[in-house]
Amino acid sequence: MSLMTLIGLALTLGGIAATLTSYARAPVSDQFSGWNLAFMGGISLAALGGLGILLSAMTG
Numbered sequence: 245m246s247l248m249t250l251i252g253l254a255l256t257l258g259g260i261a262a263t264l265t266s267y268a269r270a271p272v273s274d275q276f277s278g279w280n281l282a283f284m285g286g287i288s289l290a291a292l293g294g295l296g297i298l299l300s301a302m303t304g
Contacts, residue, residue: 246304252296259289
């Protein structure tokens with residue numbers, strides 16, 4: 245595996261872990277909080293890692 249694929253995989257797994265952790269541990273509230281930021285950040289990180297893996301697969 246190339247370095248870019250490994251970095252993309254690490255970003256994806258980290259994003260999935262952050263998303264699942266924030267979803268499972270977040271208190272139910274109507275107010276915007278840090279848990280919402282962690283959830284959206286995890287989704288974004290997983291998407292970024294997935295795009296990195298896709299780019300690595302297409303160019304490599």
